Amino acid sequence: MDTPWLDELEMRAWVAFLDTSNLLHRRIDQQLREDGGLTQPQYELMTRLAEAPGTRLRMTELADLLVTSRSGLTYQVTQLEKAGLVRREACADDDRGVLAVLTDTGADVLRRTAPGHVRVVRDHLVDLLDRRQLADLADALDVARRRLRDAGPHR
Amino acid sequence: MDTPWLDELEMRAWVAFLDTSNLLHRRIDQQLREDGGLTQPQYELMTRLAEAPGTRLRMTELADLLVTSRSGLTYQVTQLEKAGLVRREACADDDRGVLAVLTDTGADVLRRTAPGHVRVVRDHLVDLLDRRQLADLADALDVARRRLRDAGPHR
């Protein structure tokens, strides 16, 4: 069970990943706050709903997509519901189930907020890389994502 | 000020980055919790101290390295101080300054915890990529990191 320590290159990649992820997260948070209204978790939640067929998803599916805890999702959906951006709907197939649905107001807010958000993502990551780098990044991280998802669908 | 939306490749890279970063973060958290004792922010904090000359850093420097808020850092250092893993020291040059110092106990705990942590990082990211991919990843994210750090040293 002896695990070799990270060598220089590995460490460089890992620390760069960690730092960039932290910094980007913080920057996005800041932009969204200034832009008013939404927090980062809320924005991501609504985005996933917007992309889903019928702009609605089961709570559990949504939690998995967002990589968040179920209780955390309950809280955020409740917040967004109070703000009128999302509503809950009973699930037809399963009486225990709950669907989170993006409201029209929610879709509007998302449309207004998106450009600023994309601007940040472009300025600090996407536009800094050429096509090949983007493709490589996507490929590399896809592998990791698949591994992570396979290893632990259990929460 | 019209910002082009992300095209398919850009979106793929961005979502892969977001997901991988969330998943990895969660996995690491889980491993550290099971391994007992430390949380992820605490582990990272102690690692940065361990790497620093004299295993000590000014609070502000540490906060910047960790990409966390100053108040958040105060809290975590206090926790670690209670646990005897870190201690505070007055700063010689500046009476306002505080140094966080890794204690011997802290270094021991870190040594015991590190292998399991590296194992997770290897299993879910580093070992999935070949040398070229690692180098490309490090390069790409270095560019982003530099941009993020330049754009906002202000908190």
Add this chain to the structure above:
DNA sequence: GCCATGTGCTTCGAATTCGAAGCACATGGC
């Protein structure tokens, strides 16, 4: 149909996070 077990979501309390305000010392212009 009954019941043991599983699943989906929420509630709960404790821990952690944040930014704004506060406090103490540092710095530089005069």
Add this chain to the structure above:
DNA sequence: GCCATGTGCTTCGAATTCGAAGCACATGGC
């Protein structure tokens, strides 16, 4: 030297996070 302003860190209260426990319905064996 005095004072206006800056900087380093902590305190504060409010918001958010989590996992464990709780509750309701679902499922499948018999």
